Amino acid sequence: MTAISVQNMNVWFGTGALRADAVLDVSFDVNEGEIFGLVGESGSGKSTILRAMVGLVPTWSGTMQIAGETLGKKRSQAFFGNVQMVFQDPYASLHPRHTVDRVLSEVMRLHGIADVDERIVQLLDDVGLGAGFRFRYPHQLSGGQRQRVAIARALAPKPTILLLDEPTSALDVSVQAEILNLLADLQQSQGLTYIMVSHDLGVVGHLCKRIAVMKDGEFVEVLSVEAMRRLEASHAYTKHLLASSIQSVS
Amino acid sequence: MIEPLLNVENLWVRFPSRNADFDAVRGVSFTLGQERLGIVGESGSGKSLTGRALLRLIQSPGIVEADRMTLHGENILHASEARMRQLRGGQISMIMQDPKFSLNPVMSVGQQMSEALRAHKKVSKSQARIQTIKMLDEVAIRDPERVFDLFPHEVSGGMGQRIMIAMMLLPNPKILIADEPTSALDVSVQIQVLDIMDKLVRDRGMGLIFISHDLNLVAKFCDRIIIMYAGRIVETCKASELRQAKHPYTLGLLNSVPNLEHPRDRLDVLKRDPAWRDAPSVSACQ
Ligand SMILES: Nc1ncnc2c1ncn2[C@@H]1O[C@H](COP(=O)(O)OP(=O)(O)OP(=O)(O)O)[C@@H](O)[C@H]1O
Ligand SMILES: Nc1ncnc2c1ncn2[C@@H]1O[C@H](COP(=O)(O)OP(=O)(O)OP(=O)(O)O)[C@@H](O)[C@H]1O
Ligand SMILES: [Mg+2]
Numbered sequence: 001m002t003a004i005s006v007q008n009m010n011v012w013f014g015t016g017a018l019r020a021d022a023v024l025d026v027s028f029d030v031n032e033g034e035i036f037g038l039v040g041e042s043g044s045g046k047s048t049i050l051r052a053m054v055g056l057v058p059t060w061s062g063t064m065q066i067a068g069e070t071l072g073k074k075r076s077q078a079f080f081g082n083v084q085m086v087f088q089d090p091y092a093s094l095h096p097r098h099t100v101d102r103v104l105s106e107v108m109r110l111h112g113i114a115d116v117d118e119r120i121v122q123l124l125d126d127v128g129l130g131a132g133f134r135f136r137y138p139h140q141l142s143g144g145q146r147q148r149v150a151i152a153r154a155l156a157p158k159p160t161i162l163l164l165d166e167p168t169s170a171l172d173v174s175v176q177a178e179i180l181n182l183l184a185d186l187q188q189s190q191g192l193t194y195i196m197v198s199h200d201l202g203v204v205g206h207l208c209k210r211i212a213v214m215k216d217g218e219f220v221e222v223l224s225v226e227a228m229r230r231l232e233a234s235h236a237y238t239k240h241l242l243a244s245s246i247q248s249v250s
Numbered sequence: 251m252i253e254p255l256l257n258v259e260n261l262w263v264r265f266p267s268r269n270a271d272f273d274a275v276r277g278v279s280f281t282l283g284q285e286r287l288g289i290v291g292e293s294g295s296g297k298s299l300t301g302r303a304l305l306r307l308i309q310s311p312g313i314v315e316a317d318r319m320t321l322h323g324e325n326i327l328h329a330s331e332a333r334m335r336q337l338r339g340g341q342i343s344m345i346m347q348d349p350k351f352s353l354n355p356v357m358s359v360g361q362q363m364s365e366a367l368r369a370h371k372k373v374s375k376s377q378a379r380i381q382t383i384k385m386l387d388e389v390a391i392r393d394p395e396r397v398f399d400l401f402p403h404e405v406s407g408g409m410g411q412r413i414m415i416a417m418m419l420l421p422n423p424k425i426l427i428a429d430e431p432t433s434a435l436d437v438s439v440q441i442q443v444l445d446i447m448d449k450l451v452r453d454r455g456m457g458l459i460f461i462s463h464d465l466n467l468v469a470k471f472c473d474r475i476i477i478m479y480a481g482r483i484v485e486t487c488k489a490s491e492l493r494q495a496k497h498p499y500t501l502g503l504l505n506s507v508p509n510l511e512h513p514r515d516r517l518d519v520l521k522r523d524p525a526w527r528d529a530p531s532v533s534a535c536q
């Protein structure tokens with residue numbers, strides 16, 4: 001079954017002479033239970049694709065089907081029960097005057113999740129924070145702690161599809177490992193579908209089977225993780241990306 | 251002996267609360283010369299607060315205490331707020347971990363960069379614009395003239411980081427504290443940005459504190475490394491000797507890095523030993 005189908009997506013900002021095209025004729029399908037990776041140059045349009053999917057950028061054309069729903073301008077309440085996004089910039093997605101407890105309980109009440117109390121404790125535990133962080137405000141958290149609250153909030157309404165924009169780039173490697181293991185476990189036990197944006201090929205390669213490479217708003221190629229490991233890229237940009245990543249780990 | 255750029259002895263950052271005070275930084279000591287000093291450590295270990303304490307940017311009710319905190323021999327622990335404002339941005343700059351949050355949302359990025367430059371250097375408006383665009387170009391921003399007029403919410407995550415870096419480097423500080431400056435950048439852009447910082451250290455004798463959770467990056471890029479755990483320094487070494495690190499925490503961090511070429515089903519996670527927290531902080535003075 002196809003969980004996500006995007007055909008001929010274009011996304012732009014501004015009009016007339018000020019128009020900037022951020023995404024150009026992008027098409028891809030993601031199956032239920034698949035983890036699809038998105039890598040590419042900074043500013044190439046990765047976040048914009050995810051933001052258009054959740055309805056944050058109105059200026060797009062093409063067709064999008066997610067979780068059986070054909071998307072128009074607005075997203076229904078049920079859509080956000082199914083589809084959640086972790087934003088690249090955790091500060092922007094957390095209300096500065098709401099405690100962690102409030103952030104998590106509001107999203108659960110909105111989507112009719114029972115046992116809110118128990119689940120908050122469980123979620124905080126899952127993301128490696130623990131109940132001690134429950135009544136903190138965003139400014140009382142470190143960068144990585146804020147990012148983990150954002151991940152907990154996305155998981156809270158029990159979505160089936162998660163759009164993850166650099167979910168672990170603010171995290172140190174040990175916490176990153178915990179989060180990646182958690183995402184892998186959830187995917188296996190509940191068959192979740194993810195799209196994962198990351199600039200770290202090690203991270204993408206760890207979770208994803210198929211990976212799209214972006215440059216200047218376009219998909220330059222889609223390749224399997226095995227091909228990526230064997231450095232079998234056809235496009236010059238992918239080759240360049242792989243070469244610089246390999247150099248940097250050794 | 252020449253006076254180091256920065257000299258910090260027994261630095262504490264404490265948050266008083268009704269129940270029990272929380273000590274986020276617990277007695278760290280280090281010096282910074284004209285070098286690249288890396289600070290690594292897990293999330294919440296006190297890296298950012300150490301950086302912010304040096305600029306005296308800890309929000310109340312937080313308290314900063316130290317036996318000594320000097321910049322070029324000048325006592326900055328007790329300097330007036332007016333003096334600190336002079337030093338911040340001009341002498342000692344910090345690239346914050348949340349770049350977009352640190353930018354003014356209602357002013358174009360170019361305008362705020364130019365104004366920041368003009369606050370510390372005597373240059374005309376048009377000169378500031380030229381220098382700003384040149385700096386944006388240096389941090390590998392494409393089409394810098396278009397980006398000059400964008401607002402912070404209109405730039406991508408990686409562009410935001412590079413804008414912040416460019417803005418902090420413009421006034422040519424003596425000391426730069428870079429808090430996870432390249433965490434949103436792919437390796438090829440990362441290398442370009444690091445080259446710029448590197449040049450400033452080599453050619454202009456800047457001192458750089460480079461906070462990062464990326465051990466491989468720090469090992470390659472820095473001269474010395476401080477490894478923090480629970481507000482203390484558990485180990486310090488030459489960057490080239492990180493692979494020979496001895497502390498089990500450092501080894502644990504090294505082992506949890508996913509690697510494209512050597513896939514594993516599950517990643518190792520750290521098993522934390524309560525004794526790590528109690529061991530006294532190691533001095534990283536030179
Ligand atoms: N609201 C906006 N108004 C104008 N331009 C925008 C807006 N949002 C994004 N852009 C532009 O769209 C392009 C793509 O941005 P996007 O955030 O999708 O990049 P990205 O691939 O996620 O990059 P990064 O890896 O740096 O996060 C950039 O050139 C950016 O300046
Ligand atoms: N205003 C505050 N009140 C109480 N505790 C705070 C406050 N600000 C930070 N802390 C705590 O201090 C500790 C150290 O925070 P710091 O931001 O220095 O961590 P860090 O090492 O930079 O982590 P990260 O890699 O996640 O950014 C954290 O446990 C954090 O929750
Ligand atoms: Mg992005």
Ligand SMILES: [Mg+2]
Nearest residue numbers: 142143298347
């Ligand atoms: Mg930090």
